[in-house]
Amino acid sequence: MGCSTTPRTEAISASTLLEQPGVLVAKRHHLLVRWSHWLSVPILLGLILSGISIYWSSPIYQHKPDPLTGNFDVAADIGIWICAHVPGLHHYSSPPDWIYNHISLGPGILASALRLHWLCAYLFMLNGVVYLAGLVMGAGWRSLLPRRTDLFDALTMFRYYVGVPFAKLIHHKWPHPRFETKYNALQRTAYFSIAVAGFLSVATGWAIHKPMQLHWLAALFGGFDKARVWHFWLMWLFIFFVVPHVILVFDDGWDTLRGMIVGWSTRVKRSQAIANEQ
């Protein structure tokens, strides 16, 4: 199962009295954090897919009707472009509908999409509470707080990630920047931001769901119409987060992925550092 054992050192074995050799593991993620992490996958997927179905009933981004086609929606423009340029789609029956028909749960199902969206939205809020509880109970919240040095360090990490493929190509040595914290600055920024984005999604969601009773909340985001724009782009933030998140987890290795399932990591850096010193 890939549980590599850390080399045991003299110092450690002297202070442990277990008969059998043990594996040193660092506790990384609290049970509730892991649960909420994985639950957010289907919940967010449900929210995004039903959300786009809702979006189709009244798209935000519109322009003056095209004199030829009468089309006024940017999503329909993209559909027309795709049908004109992607091989095999030239004869699609209704190019303006291509995006509508292929993204989301489908067009013309506002009632079904709304019901699913509310169900997922309440689950999302509950899941957020579970996540926060896990962060507090596992004391993991400190690792997520932004630091003063994060901006510079995050740029260093970004430079590293961008450089990796090129360095590999030309067989150039490209060392991973060293950091002594649970997450590197770029990770920390991303995880912190995505938690804030989750909170803002809920807040903008309420603002457009109850624009009269919670009109102060809608006003906070610039009014009902602007709150819809916020809500729309926060969805994109989740999508933009997930893609590199998944790629980097696989790049980082089995230990990181397993860590979010079992909670611990066998990468116990500091003890290994001691082992090397001694």
Next chain:
Amino acid sequence: MRRNAIHYNRKILLRWGNGSKLENPKLPEAGPADTNPAAPIATESPQALEAIEQQLDASGSPSPSVEPPPRTDEVLPPIAVEPVLVKKHQSLFEEQPLPVIEVAPRVLRYRTRRDFLLFGAGAVATLAGAGFLLPQETLSRLGMRRDMSSPTKEWLLNKALRIDDDVSEALYSRNRMVPTYTKSQITPLKNNYNGATPDPGYISGWNLTLDGLASGLGISLDIRNLTTRFSIHEQITRLVCVEGWSAIAWWAGLRFDDLLRAYPPTSQAGWARVESSVNLDASGDPDPYSMSLDLATARHPQTLLATHFNGQPLTVDHGAPLRLLVPVKLGLKNVKAITRITYSAEEPKDYWAERGYSRYDGI
């Protein structure tokens, strides 16, 4: 256990002491007070782990009742501890080292297997649940021929709608006014008649019928009765459609509350059924439109029976001669061309609720 914690704490300090830079070395008090909750104390003591090891086949989970095996040399000479003590207590917001524990490989394998099996089972259950909850239209688009609707699915999704309706109802207050706007903020309001706009022929013989009154009589009022008998209120409010678009419009009309006072409903009545018999469906055939309105919302001071739009009497597009304007509800509750209002104790049928939308629609 306490001694154990200290013992472990020391071990971690050893690693930390050598591994990290000693910027501000400070000696903490030795002893149990040292084991503050923020310190990286191993939460699973080796004793418990040994117990697991011994009992793995039997129970598979740590059992605190198991007597730990006797230990002889676990008290470590304090002298060995001191040189490696690090700055211990940091600020509340400062990151703390991850708790490191030592686990027997067998225990680790067992737990890994358990967690992965749980994870797999959860993933399968989630996939099944998601497939179950998808709308029939989506399943059909994906090539599913079979009718996958089930009472459980309807119940669950309707439950989410009802919870949301309950939240809306809890948020409602008769004293909370919706925002009003100035004339310069008015935006165009489209004719959103579902299907076809009715032929204006109905207007000449139009009457508003009231049923379910305390007097037991049915009342019929024409538009002159309504506009002369009641005081007319103006407001510029936002109309929000369930589809997501909205429009700020200038309305005038009588308060629903005033009508309720003038013609009180029966004492048990909690609902109004607001109906338009002139509504047409997409193909132009009669399609009477009625929806439910709770009387608490009907009594809101901004709930109007509107007679004017943009300073002019209502046009057919906007529901001449009388429409409901209830800004605390979605646009679909703002019935155009009302012909009848019926008060009842039971919640009446609702045109859009029957088509899968919520019933309360408070915003």
